[in-house]
Amino acid sequence: MMQKPFIRNHQFNVINNEAAYLGRTIRTSSDASVIEAVKYNVETKILAAFPELTDTQKELLLFIIKLRTEQEFQDYLDALAAYRISFPEVTEQLVRELFPKNKKVRQPDPSLQHDYSYTYFGWPDIGTSRMYLIYEHQGEMIGVEGKYSLNCRKDLCCICKGFGEVALVTAISRKKVSGSPEYYKAIGNYMCFKSHECNSRITDPSGLERFIRDVNAK
Ligand SMILES: [Zn+2]
Structure with missing residues (x-):
């Protein structure tokens, strides 16, 4: 039976990275104990990227440790692509709903x-x-907006932890500045200016979730 999609973009990035790492180790190392250790790491990293998995999903993902040739790795990634979760369609209506004050x-x-x-x-x-x-969190769509200023040099992104063209994005939180009834706290973070580049690197959404949580905390 065909499984429902269960792999989010950042989880697929983890699998992709781990497949490349294991494939490279198999190609370049003749030491069986090294390969075994890497397989163990790969397995641990992939499982850690998923908060929950059914037995079938686990089996599907961990098939990676049986792969050897470049073609087998490619076939594995192609097969898993069918289980990727689509990001919800961003319609004009949704954008208006998520940013009602703007x-x-x-x-x-x-x-x-x-x-x-x-x-x-x-x-x-x-x-x-x-x-x-x-961002979609636990079935709910969340919108965050902020002012940005482009950084003149490359820096680390708080979302994907990659090094690239970043902007300082400052959002006004719902929390008031202490001792001031009128001013709300501003939360600033450096993040990739180009979302698609960030999304191609992100392996863990916790940096993004932290930013959203800080902005929305009262
Ligand atoms: Zn990024």
Whole structure:
């Protein structure tokens, strides 16, 4: 029976990275104990990327440790691609719902969207220097917006932990500055300016979740 999709974008990135690592080790090492140790690491990393798995899903993923040739790794990744979860379609309606206070919310370029290669969806409004992020957490769609300023040099992204072109995104939280009844705390983080590049690297959404939690904490 065909399984339902269960692999999110960042989880697929983990599998992809681990497949490359194991494939490289098999090609370059003749030491069986080294290969065994790497297999163990790969298995641990993949399982750690999934908070929950059925036995069938686990079996499907851990087939990786039986692979040897480049072709077998490729076939494995191709087969798993069928289990990737699509990111929900970002419609104009959804964008308006997620940013209700912003009457001038900028709609994303429809050509940017392509199904499953997103853990979160982000896009800038260059005219007003605002960044919009959409993330699905426990079945709920969440929108966060903030002012951005582009960094003039490459830096570390708080979401994907990659090194690249980042912007400082500052969102106004719901929490008031202590001792001031009128001012709300600003939360700033460096993150990739280009969401699709960030999404191609992200292996763990906890940095993004922390940012969203900080912004939404009262
Ligand atoms: Zn990033």
